[in-house]
Amino acid sequence: MTASRRTPPAPAHTAEAPKRRLSPAQREEEIVRAAIGFFAEFGFEGQTRELARRLNVTQPLLYRYFPTKEALVERVYQEVFLRxxxxxxxxxxxxxxxxxxxxxxxxxxxxxxxxxxxxxxxxxxxxxxxxxxxxxxxxxxxxxxxxxxxxxxxxxxxxxxxxxxxxxxxxxxxxxxxxxxxxxxxxxxxxxxxxxxxxxxxxxxxxxxxxxxxxxxxxxxxxxxxxxxxx
Known part of the structure; x- marks a missing residue:
């Protein structure tokens, strides 16, 4: 007699930890830090849409801090080379x-x-x-x-x-x-x-x-x- 297959129980639901709210200055620093790593890995052909996805933010939010990709790239230059x-x-x-x-x-x-x-x-x-x-x-x-x-x-x-x-x-x-x-x-x-x-x-x-x-x-x-x- 073959043992019947049992569907494994669904995992218990756990509440997601609330997202940490960042000040505008902290959010901007987070974006720049992520952009540095992102462009270093993929080059400047990398799309801001993908960068936003990695940051778990919307692209419009990204553009609120850096209206254009060129503005973000310039900030990366300032941070990595000049500072x-x-x-x-x-x-x-x-x-x-x-x-x-x-x-x-x-x-x-x-x-x-x-x-x-x-x-x-x-x-x-x-x-x-x-x-x-x-x-x-x-x-x-x-x-x-x-x-x-x-x-x-x-x-x-x-x-x-x-x-x-x-x-x-x-x-x-x-x-x-x-x-x-x-x-x-x-x-x-x-x-x-x-x-x-x-x-x-x-x-x-x-x-x-x-x-x-x-x-x-x-x-x-x-x-x-x-x-x-x-x-």
Missing amino acids: RWNPFWEETIRDTSRPLRERLVAFYTDYASVILTYEWVRLFMFAGLKGLDFNTRYLDLLRERIFPLIVAQIRDELGRPSIVEQPVSDLEIEAIWSLHAGIFYLGMRKYVYDLPVDDIAAVVAMKVRLFLDGARAVIGVAEPSGSAGSA
Whole structure:
């Protein structure tokens, strides 16, 4: 005799916990925080409808805080790129009471701790692919406030002409890019290619050492006439 099948009892009904009411400031912060993670995962092609669904709010509520997707994307830029910029970095580079190598290692180690995150790296990459101006604005900030400062400190260390006496050259800026891009690429390896990156502080110190050892060949040295574009 076969045992009869019994329908499992319906689960007892439990009252849902009431939703926490947020102040407008808290709600806005929640939206921005969720948008940062959402765009970092899916890129800026991600739809606000899906973002609203993940937040468990209506799309009209989302637009009450950010009338357009562009306004929300701009806020993401402000939060991720500008608010994490540390003005003290420039003071670290200028602090001549410490050896130049130590200053650059301190700056780039702290800088790496800010930019080498899942959100920062992927948002920066997606912004470039989407053709947004995140990259241009942020890189202009680096070129204006950090790169010439590093060139000036290296020239001073090597006893070369100041940047007032001899303007910073394109080759010098390229030299700084080589160091900067090498550190940023650590984040690409980790958060885009999913490759391990171990002991970032040690890698940053190594890259600074390699850079400074080769810098004397370029920094503060006048470019030969007609060298640009030569084979």
